[in-house]
Amino acid sequence: MxxxxxxxxxxxxxxxxxxxxxxxxxxxxxxxxxxxxxxxxxxAVAGAGARRGYAGEAAGAPKVTALTEVALTAESRTRTGIGELDRVLGGGLVDGSVVLIGGDPGIGKSTLLLQMLGTLGAILPSVYVTGEESLAQVAGRAQRLDLPLAPLRALAETCIERILDQALATRPRVLVIDSIQTIWTETLTAAPGSVSQVRESAARLTRFAKETGTSVFLVGHVTKEGGIAGPRVLEHMVDAVLYFEGESGSRFRVLRAFKNRFGAVNELGVFAMSEKGLREVPNPSAIFLSTHTGPTSGSAVMVTREGTRPLLVEVQALVDQSSLGNPRRVALGMEQNRLVMLLAVLHRHGGLAIYDQDVFVNVVGGIRVQETAADLPTLLAVLSSFRDRPLPEKTVAFGEVGLSGEIRPVPNGEERLKEAATHGFRRAIVPKANAPKKTHIGEMEVIAVDRLGDAIGQAMG
The missing domain is CATH 2.20.28 (Rubrerythrin, domain 2)
Structure with missing residues (x-):
């Protein structure tokens, strides 16, 4: 050849x-x-189809078709047996889908996929392809996780041609590649892990998945900046991109969807790492709320929304006299530039001058809040710390704060209120446009505000 x-x-x-x-x-x-x-x-397409034995492009030239003539059928989904993973995937595995999972080393990518195959193995034929470990290491990890070894099948191989040959011979419905950076093709002379090898190997696996209906999971290494290593086109090839997140030293892991052609983006799954692998956290709001023995200044609870799930998260603030010419503004779990902007709004429209104070803000639990609903609770936590006065007990707040001091509404306000009422909160400070017709939801009083000064008065008055 x-x-x-x-x-x-x-x-x-x-x-x-x-x-x-x-x-x-x-x-x-x-x-x-x-x-x-x-x-x-x-x-390339014809040669790949002839060599691998699976069908190439459909015969005949394509033609323009009206969308009204296209048969709309729901995707066939298979439950993985791990509820949090199903939530992030959009309800389960879709036949022929390609999912890319990234995360820091040792965060739990391989553990989660091996647990998934341990559950799915009895239902769907599957193969775990390892390019970094031996079969003995994979079997030992499965035994430590108390997984049934009988339905688990593994392959230690890094050549994409031989992997596809084995896949055609065994006909798996689920194929896991751990990791894509170790896979190489005979048609290139570049070293494994290079941009060209990763791109070509991923393209071969994606074509195989689409033409055979096999669900493929690709494990990807991450760079120092936190992105998945390899060409950017790798994330465009696949159907879903999932990232594992977690603070070092914490046993909690967050699986977040950044791209999903079959479900909601920014969907969130929460896991806890234990000796027996990853365990689902059915009530993640409980781990993001600190258990204080009494009222504590500098603490506020907000209702954020990740995908389709409302979450109760505690935001903490510490305001202290600065000894520097330029006071520090430190934000963990939220954007620092937005914190600086909110402090300027608090000074102008809230009458609170903290230009000579260091301000530290932290979102409890290691979660990163990316929506504007955190504006109001962040300012209330800063105000509480500065005045050393705790907010009223069992109070929750959410809302976007504008530059003119107005409190703007956020999406899905009613669902956020119901989530707070379910967890026993008795007061909610919300934007006026998000307030329900009734002033109470269960035993929780809903206080509607439209200006920052009104919100401060209700929280500290």
Whole structure:
């Protein structure tokens, strides 16, 4: 078989070069050229189908079709047996889907997927492909997790051609690749883990998944910046991108969906790491709320929303006299620039001058809040710490704060209130546009405000 022609493409700007050189002549980037296979697209599809034995493109030329003539059928989903994983995936596994899971080393990616196969193995044939561990190590980990070994099948291989040959022979419904950075193809001379090898291997697996209906999970390494290593196009190839998050030293893990073609984006699954692997946390609001023995200043509870799930989260603030010329503004779990903006609004429209104070804000539990509903509880926590006065007990708040001091509504206000009432909160300070017709939900009083000054009066008055 003739060697395939190769080209060198810049990973920063995409410029193509005939030979490797240290600097890209288009963007002047150094060491950004990676090797790629150059072959006609038609020949690539036909050749892959002939070599692997699965069907290629449908016969006949495609034609323009009205969407009204397209048969809309619901995706066939299979429950994995892990409720939190099903929630993040959008309700279960979809046949032919490709899911990319990233996260820091040792956070639980391989453990979660092995537990999933231990549950699914008795229902669907599956194969766990390991490129980093031996079969003895995989079997030992499964035994430590008390998983049934009979339905688990594993393959220690890194060559994509041999992996696909084994997959065609065994016909699995679920295929796990751990990890995509260790997989390589014979058609490229680049080293495993390079941009070209990762891209080509992922493309082969994606084509295999779509043409055979196999659900494929890809485990991806992360860079120092926290992104999945490899070409950015890798995240565009797959159907879902999931990230494992967790603070070092904490046993809680958060699985978040950043892309999902079959479900809600930013959906959240919460797990706890134990000696027997990852365990689901059915009531995540409980772990994000600190258990204080009495009223504590600098603490406020908010109702945030992750995907389709409302969560009760505690935000803590510490305001202290600064000894520096430029007081510090530190935010953990939320955007620091937004904290600076909120403090300016508090000064202008709340009458609280803290320009000479250090302000530290932390979201309890290691969760990162990315929505504006955290504005009002953050300012109330800062005010409580500055005045050293606790907020009224069992009080919850949410709402966006505008630059003119108005309290703006946030989506799904009624669901947030019901979640707070379920956990026994007795007062809720919310935007006026989010207030229900009734002033009480169960035993919880709902206080509607439209200005920051009104919210401060209700919370501290």
């Amino acid at each position: 003739a060697k395939a022609k190769t080209a060198y493409v810049c990973t920063d700007c995409g410029a193509e070069h005939n030979k490797w050189q240290g600097q890209c002549i288009e963007c002047n980037g150094w060491n950004t050229l990676s090797e790629f296979v150059v072959q006609p697209a038609k020949a």
